[in-house]
Amino acid sequence: EAQVTQNPRYLITVTGKKLTVTCSQNMNHEYMSWYRQDPGLGLRQIYYSMNVEVTDKGDVPEGYKVSRKEKRNFPLILESPSPNQTSLYFCASSWTVDQPQHFGDGTRLSIL
Amino acid sequence: GESVGLHLPTLSVQEGDNSIINCAYSNSASDYFIWYKQESGKGPQFIIDIRSNMDKRQGQRVTVLLNKTVKHLSLQIAATQPGDSAVYFCAEFYTGRRALTFGSGTRLQVQP
Numbered sequence: 360e361a362q363v364t365q366n367p368r369y370l371i372t373v374t375g376k377k378l379t380v381t382c383s384q385n386m387n388h389e390y391m392s393w394y395r396q397d398p399g400l401g402l403r404q405i406y407y408s409m410n411v412e413v414t415d416k417g418d419v420p421e422g423y424k425v426s427r428k429e430k431r432n433f434p435l436i437l438e439s440p441s442p443n444q445t446s447l448y449f450c451a452s453s454w455t456v457d458q459p460q461h462f463g464d465g466t467r468l469s470i471l
Numbered sequence: 472g473e474s475v476g477l478h479l480p481t482l483s484v485q486e487g488d489n490s491i492i493n494c495a496y497s498n499s500a501s502d503y504f505i506w507y508k509q510e511s512g513k514g515p516q517f518i519i520d521i522r523s524n525m526d527k528r529q530g531q532r533v534t535v536l537l538n539k540t541v542k543h544l545s546l547q548i549a550a551t552q553p554g555d556s557a558v559y560f561c562a563e564f565y566t567g568r569r570a571l572t573f574g575s576g577t578r579l580q581v582q583p
Contacts, residue, residue: 363514392570394573399575400575401560401573401574401575401576402515402560402573403573404570404571407569407570409569415569417570418570449514449515451514451515456564456569456570456571457502457503457564457566459505459517459520460505460517460571461517462507462514462515462516463514464512464513464514465512465513465514
């Protein structure tokens with residue numbers, strides 16, 4: 360089954376404690392992206408990757424890092440999480456940026 | 472389930488009626504558009520897309536209309552069913568941005 364898998368689905372943690380949200384896709388897609396979703400603000404892009412070892416900032420990259428060492432994986436790293444990063448996060452993938460993106464089921468992060 | 476928006480515009484329809492969800496996009500240079508459906512607790516799910524060289528495209532029970540003159544996109548759902556209840560997002564893309572820009576969404580409620 361074609362899917363984008365995110366882990367964990369839920370996480371409550373404290374300010375400053377580094378965390379990683381993993382994302383894996385099994386469709387051999389080249390384009391991958393991370394979004395955060397906040398009430399009233401819709402989906403905003405954090406980082407994207409056009410292919411392996413190629414990443415770039417989206418609209419709200421501050422406080423986040425990503426890496427793309429393999430085509431299937433695109434982890435999101437919060438080196439020093441802060442409460443304003445409390446949000447619902449989605450990973451997505453597609454063949455190219457101008458084709459339909461497949462989304463994971465989301466990760467709810469709460470930073471206390 | 473996960474809250475995707477506390478103050479989204481809401482469209483309420485009776486089961487069996489046709490639904491029309493509208494979206495105003497921002498960039499006249501946008502050349503690709505997508506509609507997504509998001510159910511509570513899930514990631515956005517692709518419904519239908521359209522490129523700027525078309526003004527209409529049909530899928531199963533859904534039709535997307537594009538009016539480039541007024542930068543307007545609409546999603547028509549025929550014979551709306553309770554399972555269509557969700558939040559619907561439009562997204563636009565233009566070459567050079569390398570990312571989709573999402574609208575804030577409309578909540579569709581189907582009354583039995």
